[in-house]
Amino acid sequence: MFSLENFDIKLDTELIGRNFIYCDEVNSTNSELLSNKHLYKKSGTVLLAEKQLKGKGRKDRNWQSAKGLDLTFSILLNRDIVAELNINHLNLAASLSVALATENLYQLRTELKWPNDVLINGKKVSGILIETTVKGSNIERVVIGIGINLNQLVFQGEYNFPPTSLRLETGVNINREIFLAEILNIFEELMINLQTQPETIIKDWRSKCKMIGDKITITDGEQSKKGIFYDIDDNGYLLLKRNDIIEKVHFGDVSLR
Numbered sequence: 001m002f003s004l005e006n007f008d009i010k011l012d013t014e015l016i017g018r019n020f021i022y023c024d025e026v027n028s029t030n031s032e033l034l035s036n037k038h039l040y041k042k043s044g045t046v047l048l049a050e051k052q053l054k055g056k057g058r059k060d061r062n063w064q065s066a067k068g069l070d071l072t073f074s075i076l077l078n079r080d081i082v083a084e085l086n087i088n089h090l091n092l093a094a095s096l097s098v099a100l101a102t103e104n105l106y107q108l109r110t111e112l113k114w115p116n117d118v119l120i121n122g123k124k125v126s127g128i129l130i131e132t133t134v135k136g137s138n139i140e141r142v143v144i145g146i147g148i149n150l151n152q153l154v155f156q157g158e159y160n161f162p163p164t165s166l167r168l169e170t171g172v173n174i175n176r177e178i179f180l181a182e183i184l185n186i187f188e189e190l191m192i193n194l195q196t197q198p199e200t201i202i203k204d205w206r207s208k209c210k211m212i213g214d215k216i217t218i219t220d221g222e223q224s225k226k227g228i229f230y231d232i233d234d235n236g237y238l239l240l241k242r243n244d245i246i247e248k249v250h251f252g253d254v255s256l257r
């Protein structure tokens with residue numbers, strides 16, 4: 001059982017997670033926040049579910065987690081907050097928050113895999129799915145969905161990348177309340193920094209992306225491209241070097257070749 005009291009003691013934010021909704025089961029925390037705009041209104045609202053029945057991953061994949069053992073939650077940001085922000089930067093800030101929380105609390109070295117996976121020892125511990133609704137030509141609502149394998153010991157089903165959990169990597173049981181509060185504390189701080197100095201987030205993200213400089217394949221559906229992972233640009237797009245030409249890549253799965 002998630003202890004709201006233990007979570008609240010550790011939460012040190014002004015906005016993020018101050019409106020906190022705890023559910024036993026939902027289809028997807030992202031879908032729940034996105035589709036009920038009259039129910040969930042406040043920027044910073046966090047919805048945590050013990051179990052998602054239809055947890056969504058990137059590219060229409062599933063996100064599976066073990067009831068009561070892991071963290072599956074979404075953060076809602078409305079236009080009041082995101083008007084001045086770049087969604088790609090929020091994406092980078094979310095994965096960086098998970099990586100920094102892991103390092104602060106468990107002294108584990110993490111790696112970031114473009115666009116937003118968090119890896120430990122070459123295996124995936126967390127994935128992020130950002131979804132938006134649009135009104136006219138403006139983004140109206142942004143939902144940042146974060147799934148983290150905390151205490152899961154067995155992984156069943158198919159994974160496009162080998163999974164792991166923090167429990168498997170540390171050998172100790174992970175306190176979900178402390179971990180969630182730490183992520184939200186860091187995310188709020190990064191979000192504030194994004195308003196004035198987005199370049200620091202790019203720099204910090206880049207320093208944790210070990211694939212930069214490697215020969216990679218980027219796959220998007222049926223299409224794939226090979227090249228060298230040259231860098232990420234100021235907007236967080238991947239720069240792929242092919243035959244001395246640098247191409248900007250907006251989507252795709254990166255694998256080493």
Ligand code: BTN
Pocket residue numbers: 027028029030031052054055056057058059061063071072073074117126127128129144145146147148
């Ligand atoms: C990925 O790596 O493909 C992204 C996974 C994102 C999973 C999280 S769990 C909470 C939120 N709700 C969802 O349905 N998906 C995201």
